[in-house]
Amino acid sequence: MTLVLVCGAALADDAQLRKSLTTVIPEAKIGEIKPSAIPGLYEVTVDMRTVYVTADGRYLLVGDLIDVAQRANLSEVKRKKLVAAAIDAVGEKNMIVMGPKTAKRTITVFTDVDCPYCAKLHLDVPALNAGGVKVRYLLYPRNGMESETWQRSVSVWCASDRVKAVGIAKAGGKVETRTCTNPVKRHYELGQSIGINGTPTIVLDDGEVLPGYVPPPALLHGLGLQAATKP
Numbered sequence: 001m002t003l004v005l006v007c008g009a010a011l012a013d014d015a016q017l018r019k020s021l022t023t024v025i026p027e028a029k030i031g032e033i034k035p036s037a038i039p040g041l042y043e044v045t046v047d048m049r050t051v052y053v054t055a056d057g058r059y060l061l062v063g064d065l066i067d068v069a070q071r072a073n074l075s076e077v078k079r080k081k082l083v084a085a086a087i088d089a090v091g092e093k094n095m096i097v098m099g100p101k102t103a104k105r106t107i108t109v110f111t112d113v114d115c116p117y118c119a120k121l122h123l124d125v126p127a128l129n130a131g132g133v134k135v136r137y138l139l140y141p142r143n144g145m146e147s148e149t150w151q152r153s154v155s156v157w158c159a160s161d162r163v164k165a166v167g168i169a170k171a172g173g174k175v176e177t178r179t180c181t182n183p184v185k186r187h188y189e190l191g192q193s194i195g196i197n198g199t200p201t202i203v204l205d206d207g208e209v210l211p212g213y214v215p216p217p218a219l220l221h222g223l224g225l226q227a228a229t230k231p
Contacts, residue, residue: 014033016057017033017042017044017053017057018030018033020057021044021046021053021057021060024060025046028046028047029046029047030044030045030046031044031045031046031047032044032045033045033053036052036065036074037065037067037074038052038065040054040055041053041054041055041061042054042055043065043078045078045082047193048079048082048083048086048193048194048195049079050065050075050078050079050082052065063075064076079207080206080207080208081207082207083194083203083207083209084203084205084206084207085207086190086193086194087108087138087190087203087207090138090183090186090187090190092136094183094186094187095108095136095137095138095183096136096137096139096156096157096162096163096166097134097135097136097137098125098129098134098135098136098137098163099125099128099129099133099134099135100129100132100134101134103132103133103134104131104132104133104223104225105132105133105134105204105205105223105224105225106133106134106135106136106205107128107133107134107135107136107202107203107204107205107219107223108136108137108138108202108203108205109121109135109136109137109138109200109201109202109203110138110140110187110191110196110199110200110201110203111137111138111139111140111166111199111200112139112140112141112142112149112153112199112200113139113141113149113152113153113156113166113169113170114141114148114149114152114169115142115199115200117199117200117212117213118170118199118200119170119171119172120213121200121202121213121214122166122167122170124215124216127216128216128219128220131216131220131225131226132225133219133220133223133225137166138187138190138191139153139156139157139183139184139187139188140187140188140191140196140199140201141153141184141188142198142199144188145185145188150184151177152169152175153184154178154179154180154182154184155169155175155176155177155178155179156169156175157180157182157183157184158178158179158180158182159175159176159178194209196209196211198211198212200212200213202214202219204222204223210222
């Protein structure tokens with residue numbers, strides 16, 4: 001855990017605390033401020049992270065807060081809630097959605113249309129759907145806005161049949177170049193804020209983030225939908 005000196009001035013209220021934090025981390029979005037589990041220490045939402053600050057604003061703690069008695073990572077619980085809420089705010093109308101409407105569980109995948117393991121995961125979608133899982137794609141071109149993958153992602157979104165187009169793109173096929181109003185930038189910026197640095201990245205419906213490819217049996221088991229595979 002890192003201890004950082006913020007400032008020496010005593011703070012009387014929420015507004016002053018926000019001002020102090022903004023002075024130190026001006027690029028950050030300061031969200032909710034509330035008492036933490038430790039008396040005199042406040043929990044502060046900064047973008048997609050949770051940090052802790054003393055009541056007088058002098059000290060800022062960056063790291064996970066662990067409840068030893070309960071064996072619970074309180075910071076991780078908060079992180080998962082923040083991630084789940086941010087993804088839900090995107091809305092399914094701004095995602096590529098595959099699966100049953102009455103799904104038992106839902107996963108959201110940050111996917112790159114030119115990523116080999118994303119293509120492998122895409123082939124698993126029917127098995128996941130059959131197991132009761134709705135799969136939602138957020139387009140995440142890893143190489144950024146100037147890449148060919150970015151334009152292919154936009155073209156997939158702008159296709160008349162997005163599910164078909166994303167399958168063609170992931171199989172290495174040609175997708176007709178199109179442009180339209182699209183959420184690719186929003187998807188990309190959300191992934192950046194969560195800290196995604198590789199694809200696929202799977203986010204469970206409780207906000208847990210799973211980096212990398214996960215085979216269907218393991219994923220279904222982790223979602224509580226299938227028994228563990230016997231060795």
